[in-house]
Amino acid sequence: MFFASDNWAGAHRSIAERLLQESTGFAAAYGTSELDRRVEARFAEIFEREVSVFFVATGTAANSLSLASVQRPGGITFCHSEAHVIEDECGAPDFFSSARLVAVPGEAGKIDPDKLAKKIAGFPADAVHHGRATAVTITQATEIGTVYSLSEIDAISAIAKQSNLPLHMDGARFANALVALGATPAEMTWKRGVDILSFGGTKNGCWCAEAIVFFNPEQAKEMPFIRKRAAQLFSKSRFIAAQFDGYFENNLWLDLAGHSNGMADRLRAGISGSNSARLAWATTSNEVFAVIPRSAAKVAEERGAKFYEWPVPTATPELVGSEETLIRLVTSFATTEADVDGFLSCLVA
Template sequence: MFFASDNWAGAHKSIAERLLAESTGFAAAYGAGDLDKKVEARFAEIFEREVSVFFVATGTAANSLSLASVQRPGGIAFCHTAAHVIADECGAPEFFSSARLHGVPGQDGKIDPAKLAEKIAAFPQTAVMHGRATAVTITQATEVGTVYSLAEIDEIARIAKRDNLPLHMDGARFANALVALGATPAEMTWKRGIDMLSFGGTKNGCWCAEAIVFFNPEQAKEMPFIRKRAAQLFSKSRFIAAQFDAYFQDGLWLDLARHANGMSDRLRAGINASNSARLSWPTSANEVFAVIPKSAARNAVERGAKFYEWPVPPATPELVGPDETLIRLVTSFATSEADVDGFLDCLAA
């Protein structure tokens, strides 16, 4: 019963087999091989337009280098106050981009458009003392398991474009958000005004496969140098390409995300039906946040369940009672119905 993170899951069999098949023979290095080019072309097909694709090792690298590509001296990049880029990446985006990250509040883990407009206005292009606005980044799906609707992305993009700010999407759980919305990759990105995407595969069945996608190749001219300087240019990049090749084959990436989301749906339904536990807030991707009795949490841990206790949001201290705890449950492509039902049995006991 592994619900600590989708990062705990291994690699899907098809992806592991594709890596093994690529492990023999020779191929041009540094992204110049046939497989690299094939996968780059596949990204263009998926997004229904010409794109520039850069493989990197981690989501942190993808986020950091994306923001670095659009930064200027004194730059301020705006994100949600709980976004991974500002809360969980050890300052890497600021280190690599020299920009400062500025948090914007909002309900359900999403940037409040009105608050974003206010924050941007506080950093005009002439603000030498305070710095100037240079980018906006949103997380899809968010850190609290919610998903921006297409209309919500439109509104964020409208504000960003009004001030000529590039808009980046942290898509560590891109596939989970996509299937939750029932949208196409194009509909959730460039058709909404997204300029750059951190496309994550690692959480959804890959071993180590992340990519930076630029929807306007003209904006990507500096990225080859930025990536190399950041030590993210793989000599044997075909091994990332091989993972994506298997990931995209016959829609595997979407099937894996549907399964993970489905297991979260099963968890949500079971918790909703429980007499002792309750959902903390509605989620729609592969993360579930629940308030459960401390005794049930101990019981689940003793029976082998892995999950994280989660900080109670400061805005809702009344969410959790004295004998309760807030937990996060994350499902993956490897989560089974037996895992979910076993955890729900722990709550019942």
């Protein structure tokens, strides 16, 4: 019963086999192999337009280098106050981009458009002492399991475009959000005004495969140098390409995300029907946040369940009672119905 993180899951067998196939023979290095080029072309097919694609190893690298590519001196990047880039990346986006991250509040883990507009207005172009607005980044799916609707992305994009700011999407759980919305990759990105995407595969069945996708290749001219300087240009990059090759074959990536979301739905339904636990808030991706008795948490841990106790939001301290705890449960492609049902059995009063 492993619900600590989808990063805890292994690699899907089809992707592992694709890596094994690629492990023999020779291929051109540094992203110039036939396989690299074929997978880059596959990205263009998936997103229904010409794109520039750069493989990297981690989501932190994808986010940091994406933001670095659009920065200028004194740059300010706006993100949600709970976004991964500002909370969990050890300052890497600031370090690689030489820009500051400015937090924007908003309910359900999403940037509030009106508050974003006010934050941007606080950094006028001629205010040299304060810095200047240079980018906006959103997380899809969010850090608390919610998903921006297409209209919500439109609203954020419109504000960014009014200030001539590029819009970046942190898609560490891109496939989970896509399946939850029932949208196409194009509909959730460039058709909404997204300029750059951190496309994640690691959380959804890959070994370590992330990509930076530029929807306007003209914006990507500096990225080869930025990636190299950041030590993210792999000599044997075909092994990242091979993972994506297996990931995309027969829409495996969407099937894996659908399974993961489905297991989260099963958890949500079981917790909602419990007489001792409840959902902390509504989610639609593969993350579930629940308030459960501390005694039930102890039982679950004793039976081998792995999950994280989560900080209670400061805005809602009343969410959790004195004998309760807030936990995060994350499902993955490897989660089974037995895992879910085993955890739910621990909640029986």
